[in-house]
Amino acid sequence: MQRALRLLECVSGHTYGAPAKQLARETGLALPTTYHLLRTLVHEGYLRRDKGLFFLGEATERLSSSGARQKRRTAFLEALAHWRDALGAPVYYAVYREGEIDVLCVSDTPGNPAVEEWAAFRETGHAHAIGQCLLSQLGEEDRRDHLARHPVRPVTPYTVRDGHSLLRRLERSRRTDVVTERQEYAVGTVCAAIPVTVGSTAAAIAISLPAHQADRLVPAAQRLQTEGARLVGSLALSISI
Known part of the structure; x- marks a missing residue:
């Protein structure tokens, strides 16, 4: 859970998206672990993937909006x-x-x-x-x-x-x-x-x-x-x- 949150925080700092290798490097996670977590987060809607880059997904945006409200x-x-x-x-x-x-x-x-x-x-x-x-x-x-x-x-x-x-x-x-x-x-x-x-x-x-x-x-x-x-x-x- 903590590692997934680290990935989400890292992705949120990249307005134009970031590839898996860069995210692994910036979070200090092993590349296989990063790929596994990214697939899970995409599947759950917290991230989305486009042309090899990862962006925040609708589920994360809803959480953010709910927290602000x-x-x-x-x-x-x-x-x-x-x-x-x-x-x-x-x-x-x-x-x-x-x-x-x-x-x-x-x-x-x-x-x-x-x-x-x-x-x-x-x-x-x-x-x-x-x-x-x-x-x-x-x-x-x-x-x-x-x-x-x-x-x-x-x-x-x-x-x-x-x-x-x-x-x-x-x-x-x-x-x-x-x-x-x-x-x-x-x-x-x-x-x-x-x-x-x-x-x-x-x-x-x-x-x-x-x-x-x-x-x-x-x-x-x-x-x-x-x-x-x-x-x-x-x-x-x-x-x-």
Whole structure:
């Protein structure tokens, strides 16, 4: 295994390919061993041979691409964790795709736990800041289509009462506005969501706080919007999460 990796590393240093004898010389491997390993690596798709020269194959390129994507994903999760700790609040990342609200990542701690999903987030977008933020980024036709499939209904005593009222609220908000809701999804919890740019996809990053800390909500959201949303959006776009 180690010798095969040495060969792969050696081949990767030759953009225009290299013959077996040169690879054997540069890796210090015996020529028969080199030929055997090269045949195996070609058979498995890690290398390809063309006119006596060896190049990296599709399998190696897929491994490289997968590793780079995982590295970007780790950076994305670390960014969420950074803002979780900096703001002292759980941080959520969600997108709107294929007609549904999809919360993809949640970064929280035992001291600052995320909101319990006691009513399905996908079906209650009208009641939480994440859903309202995502819906505010859609066109009117898409909003109405979503609400036709997931009608407005009371979730708590503070939930918007009907679809008409929600649509009016969404029409008044700009795509770049911070969206806040206070106990509309969960009694005792307040939330804020910030729209982020992820290509053509509607996306949002959000935080939640206990209701008795409601005075912290807007300042924390504004800080996240100013300092963190662009970074999170660029990382999310780079991994197509």
